[in-house]
Amino acid sequence: RGAVTFEEVSVGFSPEEWAELRPWQRALYREVMCDNYDLVASLGEGAGARAGSLRWGAQRSSRHHRHL
Known part of the structure; x- marks a missing residue:
C-alpha cells in the first residue's frame, strides 16, 4: 500500500x-x-503524507481551532 494521508486516519466533528x-x-x-x-x-x-498533514494543519487552524 502507498503512503497514508492524515485524512485517512483523522476524524472530524x-x-x-x-x-x-x-x-x-x-x-x-x-x-x-x-x-x-x-x-x-x-x-x-x-x-x-506530508501534504495531507499540511492540509490538516490548515484545516485545524480554520475549522477546529475556534472550537479548541
Missing part, C-alpha cells in the same frame, strides 16, 4: 457535534489527533 463533547473529550481528541498528525508526518516518504 461538526460544530454541533463538537458542542456536545465534554471538556475531557475535547482534550482527548486534541491529544489523539496531534499524535496521529505527528505519526503520519514521520512516516511520510514523499509529498503525499
Whole structure:
C-alpha cells in the first residue's frame, strides 16, 4: 500500500457535534489527533503524507481551532 494521508486516519466533528463533547473529550481528541498528525508526518516518504498533514494543519487552524 502507498503512503497514508492524515485524512485517512483523522476524524472530524461538526460544530454541533463538537458542542456536545465534554471538556475531557475535547482534550482527548486534541491529544489523539496531534499524535496521529505527528505519526503520519514521520512516516511520510514523499509529498503525499506530508501534504495531507499540511492540509490538516490548515484545516485545524480554520475549522477546529475556534472550537479548541
